Amino acid sequence: xxxxxxxxxxxxxxxxxxxxxxxxxxxxxxxxxxxxxxxxxxxxxxxxxxxxxxxxxxxxxxxxxxxxxxxxxxxxxxxxxxxxxxxxxxxxxxxxxxxxxxxxxxxxxxxxxxxxxxxxxxxxxxxxxxxxxxxxxxxxxxxxxxxxxxxxxxxxxxxxxxxxxxxxxxxxxxxxxxxxxxxxxxxxxxxxxxxxxxxxxxxxxxxxxx
Amino acid sequence: xxxxxxxxxxxxxxxxxxxxxxxxxxxxxxxxxxxxxxxxxxxxxxxxxxxxxxxxxxxxxxxxxxxxxxxxxxxxxxxxxxxxxxxxxxxxxxxxxxxxxxxxxxxxxxxxxxxxxxxxxxxxxxxxxxxxxxxxxxxxxxxxxxxxxxxxxxxxxxxxxxxxxxxxxxxxxxxxxxxxxxxxxxxxxxxxxxxxxxxxxxxxxxxxxx
Numbered sequence: 530x531x532x533x534x535x536x537x538x539x540x541x542x543x544x545x546x547x548x549x550x551x552x553x554x555x556x557x558x559x560x561x562x563x564x565x566x567x568x569x570x571x572x573x574x575x576x577x578x579x580x581x582x583x584x585x586x587x588x589x590x591x592x593x594x595x596x597x598x599x600x601x602x603x604x605x606x607x608x609x610x611x612x613x614x615x616x617x618x619x620x621x622x623x624x625x626x627x628x629x630x631x632x633x634x635x636x637x638x639x640x641x642x643x644x645x646x647x648x649x650x651x652x653x654x655x656x657x658x659x660x661x662x663x664x665x666x667x668x669x670x671x672x673x674x675x676x677x678x679x680x681x682x683x684x685x686x687x688x689x690x691x692x693x694x695x696x697x698x699x700x701x702x703x704x705x706x707x708x709x710x711x712x713x714x715x716x717x718x719x720x721x722x723x724x725x726x727x728x729x730x731x732x733x734x735x736x737x738x739x
Numbered sequence: 740x741x742x743x744x745x746x747x748x749x750x751x752x753x754x755x756x757x758x759x760x761x762x763x764x765x766x767x768x769x770x771x772x773x774x775x776x777x778x779x780x781x782x783x784x785x786x787x788x789x790x791x792x793x794x795x796x797x798x799x800x801x802x803x804x805x806x807x808x809x810x811x812x813x814x815x816x817x818x819x820x821x822x823x824x825x826x827x828x829x830x831x832x833x834x835x836x837x838x839x840x841x842x843x844x845x846x847x848x849x850x851x852x853x854x855x856x857x858x859x860x861x862x863x864x865x866x867x868x869x870x871x872x873x874x875x876x877x878x879x880x881x882x883x884x885x886x887x888x889x890x891x892x893x894x895x896x897x898x899x900x901x902x903x904x905x906x907x908x909x910x911x912x913x914x915x916x917x918x919x920x921x922x923x924x925x926x927x928x929x930x931x932x933x934x935x936x937x938x939x940x941x942x943x944x945x946x947x948x949x
Contacts, residue, residue: 547756549752549787553786560787569790576772577789579787582788650918668924685922685924688923698934698937701925701933705938707889709923711891711928715898717910718918724908731915
């Protein structure tokens with residue numbers, strides 16, 4: 530099972546690496562990080578580069594497609610080589626997936642028409658224009674389309690997907706090996722649990738960035 | 740505040756990238772991935788490379804030192820340039836931290852003598868020989884030494900550390916931006932919650948690898 534993870538300039542690293550850490554442990558899985566051109570791709574903070582080992586053109590038929598989010602997503606909303614690759618890869622994939630604002634790229638490529646989809650809580654509304662149906666859930670499964678909420682939600686998404694692909698015992702073994710028994714020391718991880726003032730202030734900032 | 744994350748061949752990617760995703764969002768933080776030599780460093784699966792932007796020698800005095808774990812840790816147990824760098828960096832650091840079996844490297848470098856420390860649940864016993872006191876907890880704070888359990892525990896560690904460094908509201912804002920409201924679809928994340936047969940089988944496998 531080949532798993533293609535799309536990289537692009539200013540992606541959010543954990544969106545990609547969280548699911549990678551789980552899916553790469555599936556028996557027989559081959560994860561390939563791919564970008565328009567092979568080589569190092571810098572994440573949104575500028576402080577980290579991950580190598581794209583393949584060009585998109587080298588991976589015409591991955592079994593799983595995974596699209597991370599990140600501020601660089603805005604440069605991937607117009608049609609072009611990434612959309613073309615996504616459509617071709619999706620035509621043969623078993624699962625087409627995204628984390629965070631990666632769902633905006635899938636939607637812009639025309640792959641989420643009429644489908645329920647998750648995204649970062651600050652970006653959910655932006656799923657509507659390209660034809661998807663925003664769902665404020667951590668992981669949304671609609672047919673073979675699996676979309677996760679912001680950043681860290683990709684870990685839950687990948688673990689659930691692993692269970693569907695390889696069975697519960699295999700997914701449990703992966704969960705135990707990465708000790709995924711989360712104990713957040715704070716309880717501000719969703720707009721429903723965070724202090725309302727913080728939610729409001731981040732909403733304002735996202736509408737008027739910079 | 741400069742945060743140096745050590746890379747070495749066959750590190751576990753999420754050990755490094757989980758904390759990076761949180762600590763890089765602290766105001767004024769500069770995360771630098773560093774290895775003995777700059778350049779791409781391949782993770783334990785062979786399927787991912789992260790760029791070391793600096794050589795260890797370029798970072799004599801980071802404010803935070805972070806050591807990820809991974810199978811490649813076994814090549815870092817003998818004294819050498821990594822241990823020398825760790826001891827020098829630790830002499831001036833505000834926090835010296837590790838994720839997973841990264842604590843075995845810290846211990847081998849002589850930095851955890853007599854200190855309580857966490858590690859991957861399968862590696863805890865190996866902390867004893869180099870003089871640390873194994874603690875089966877998700878995150879252990881002993882003075883300025885902060886050690887996390889396996890792989891995903893680095894996320895909880897970094898969020899807690901962010902609260903101590905920048906205050907609770909700043910850490911809450913980071914938690915909300917990465918939507919860290921974990922919902923594991925399975926409950927096998929620790930040896931206390933996983934099916935006992937699975938725990939036994941992974942223990943056997945780790946004692947007789949390959």
